[in-house]
Amino acid sequence: MKCICLSPLFSKTGKLIFSKKGTINSSVCEDGSFKQGAYRQNEETRSPISRRPYTYGGKTSEVVVNTHQKDKRSEDLIRDTIKRNNILKNLESLEINIIVGAMYSKKYDKNTFIINEGEIGNYMYVSGEGEFEVLKQGKFVRSFGPGLVFGEFAIIYDKPRNASIRASTDALAWVLDSRVYKQIMRQRSSNKVAYLRGVALLERLSDQSLAEMADLLSVKYYDAGDRIVEEGTQGDAFYIISGGSVRVTKRNPGSSAELEVGVLEAGSYFGELALLGHERRQATVTALPPGVECLVLAREPFQRLLGGIEGLKSKTYPTVDPLPETPREAAEGRAQVRLQNLRRVGVLGGGAFGRVDLVQDRASRSTYALKRLSKHLVVSQRLQTFVYNEKHVMLACASCPFVPRLYETYKDSKYIYFLMEPCLGGDVITLLQERRRFEDHVARFITGCVVEAIDFLHNKGIVYRDLKPENLLLDSRGYIKMADFGFAKRIGTSGKTWTMVGTTEYFAPEIVLNKGHNRAVDYWTLGILIFELLDGRTPFAAPDPMDVCSRILTGIDAVGFPAHVSPRARSLVRQLCRRVPAERLGYQGRGVADIRQHGWFQALRWDALRRKDITSPIVRRVKSNTDMKYFQAYDPNEEAALDETSGWDEDF
Template sequence: MCSLYRSFGCVYLLLEPYWKCTHGKVEVTKDGKFLTTMGKCKVFGELAILYNCTRTATVKALTNTKLWAIDRPCFQAIMMKTSLVRQAEIVDLLHKVQIFQHFPEETLNKIADVVEETYYDDGDYIVRQGAVGDTMYIIQKGKCHVTQRPGSGGSPRLTNTLKKGDYFGQGSLDGRDEKRDANVIAADKEGIVCLTLDRDSFLQATGGPDSFISKSVDDSKNKKVDSEFADIRLPDISVVATLGVGGFGRVELVRVNGRNQTYALKQLKKKHIVETRQQEHIMSEKKIMLESRCNFIVRLYRTFSDSKYLYMLLEACLGGELWTILRDKGSFDDGTTRFYTACVIEALSYLHNKGIVYRDLKPENILLDSQGYGKLVDFGFAKKINQGRKTWTFCGTPEYVAPEIILNKGHDFSADYWSLGILMFELLTGSPPFTGSDPMKTYNIILKGMDMIEFPRKITRNAANMIKKLCKDNPTERLGYQKNGLKDIQKHKWFDGFNWEGLKKRTLAPPIVPHVRSNSDTTNFDDYPPDTDPVPPDDMSGWDKDF
């Protein structure tokens, strides 16, 4: 929306500006009724730099008037740069703190999001000896004196001087309410600034003080599992049947010599990857899937390559594609949709905690294992962006693409929340809410927003409410984007009474239990003819040497 500012015959056309009066006087009226006058240093229009809104009053210059004006794009660019600079400075300080040095970058970004800047005047006590505390401090500016009273009593003695980058109180983050063993006093005439991190925020951002210990144990277990596949070679693999066919190549059900278990082998034509410029996406897919250890994500065990193809040896999920079941049934009831939405939420929670945005959510990318649990597959569009970061790549299935991706505004994890709402709608009705005869028409319909969509009666009130909260036009307003993240989605009324613990432990009975007679049974997949495509040419460029 554009606003007009008129001053003695001059017209200024600005995009949602926010004004500060530096000289002169203006009159404010509403519906022709006088409200007030404003002069130097007064501001108006500030809501317009935060979000698109209708002007609530008219402002008219009464004298020759000078204004400072800033429009929304400029304001947002400044705020983004300021935020990124501040976060970089904080993360740089965190790198210097010994107890944080083992945390990955995405965890440090999370910590940077929850620390607070606190100012202390010269002589202020930051902590007192003997007091119980739950906060850690990192000096960002200035210096402090550390004093300690001897155990036998007497006056406190100066024992240390702390400066920028030094820290104290870290022992309070481990869950114990220990008493402070010294005084820390601000000792800078210009005052000091500390980054403060309380225990609750630390636990929420990191998962607890033992998180890196448990991570190292898990990693060692994962390495042991991965070593089981290190000696497998392509000639050891024999095809049992075809599970899927696409432009990229085929997915075959395979056996490995000397093993009873079956696997899925995804083969990708290198020529097709190069022609569609998907090299970076393929390498990212391999890295993300190899590192993923989640019961709701299909496992990738190892990869191979030759002159014509790339190969991915995957966990075989013989329950079939959720899309195939949806196609045959027409739509799912509330309970079935809730269960498979919950499976997706568990997968997204795992990915987002690792700083990964998925970006390709749709029923075709959800496979059922033999028990009926849903698992995400196909990570070609997944990308590691870390907390507080955005990416500008245009990708995804047209019907599921979020508005900010279409508008090239930059997107983050909230794009997955939008897609989650679209998935719910499609599972409940059999088709996504935004469809057009071509992608551009679909994008134009998406930009009109979810409020323009008429919900069928079969979608319950709570389900409709959740879909609309997930599919807010503004990414920051979407359910799941707030402080508690995906937990806010789990606590929505639509999930009232849902057994999340049973889902995680796999003791909850799935609504669809596929009939799988053996580990070579492919009856839950469509039938595919033998491969008659011409053999692709060799690709010896070497871009896949690390695959």
């Protein structure tokens, strides 16, 4: 599988662990949940991925969302088709309406290929007229007519098409550019904050507080004639009209008749006093034809998760220091190491962009992990930002005992290099495969180390975004070091980003739908990690990436937990994997303290863990600083890298 990310070469195993397509036996439980049989991990759903920025003429393109006129029959066809799709049906109704408007028609002559197997897809389609056929490796698979979404994975990330689609008759399809889809999601998020900014009651709140409130907004649709709120009843929610209009009426004293007070349209709001307390509604609000969509903020979760308006007014958001630019000299008392003084002991791992060697300083005899990346390949995939992110994040984590140290960076005409602390105990995924699953106390120790690393990153305003056993290394004492920071990003303590990165089986719902994400994605992935450590598989695993994404959107409550996972562990996973990011344990009022104080961690002494005073339950004995027995043989033969001298790596 073609990958455009950096992480494969960070693997310390020296081989492709997941070399075969996964297989899964699925059944439906009596409660409607799905239950999975033995699952062999799948390279296609375990490989880290990212979406590259789209460029025209070498510059990142600005995307404009245009509305393309179409008749009602076509609009209804597109809308109904989207609502039947397992992924797209999870979008809000107004988002679907905007997508319907943004799709444009394209005609295809008979035998014209619309999608070619193996190419990177940038467009999603809805079949409109005519007949289409699916071909795989040139062989006919099936045919379909109007009313089917195809190519939709293109709106999630850059993935080669797994089949070809050809028009078997003269045909018409409705087309959506994936850049337009992403822009629609961005605008919807920005609009929610803008709506809140216009509410007088909230005018003194910071942009950060409004962004947190926006994450709690749910979308509700009301048919014409529905009474959204009724005069005299106790209010428990605040409403912003995002589409349509409503009529406001009040009772006429001494009469059963109601007097119309006015009409509110999109952008208006009502019921804001419900955020302050149990106020009775002062008027009745009724949806007007053809219906109205509202953004709704319920008082109970607003109070519980964010402390209400007063809590947000008094909340302070810590400032984060700038990320360091250059490695520190004499790290841990070591003299500066020169690249030419290093000799290779062996190869720890490799990937599409280069490899990781165990090297030894000829003078001090100290050993290091030396990662080298082909500059030409990095530039050709436009991944310079990811490389710099990794450098800056690792430098910022120099004082974290649960992250490998970065000692030096180098460059020459072909490669850039990272000189790092070696972790000769191997990686957690290899150990997990050997044992099939971990006992509670082992999983708890591993997770505790990860929690400390994530907390350190979040306090620096950094979101990690690629948590999985492959990226967890063991040092000589059996402690966990969280590695591979190519996908980490500085977004601040309350920021949001739309960069599409991660590993499919660990995607959070907001990543699948491209709605923007913040540090809450790391709490979701923490829940997925705990499940995998305890059961040897992830909760949403499936052979096909699209099926994985569909199951993620179905939610953790549809997952059947195996009997050997304790009730406390189940509770923790479910609290971490909440569909709404603001409801996840760790993102709420007390932050990571809520995770540490969960009952599953009762036996873990956190202070002792930070001091490394706990004996690890997974110590893997290392005889010397050149012992590579936990790394499988790897063929270091590779094509010579091309020169790259544009100067983008000046700061390495």
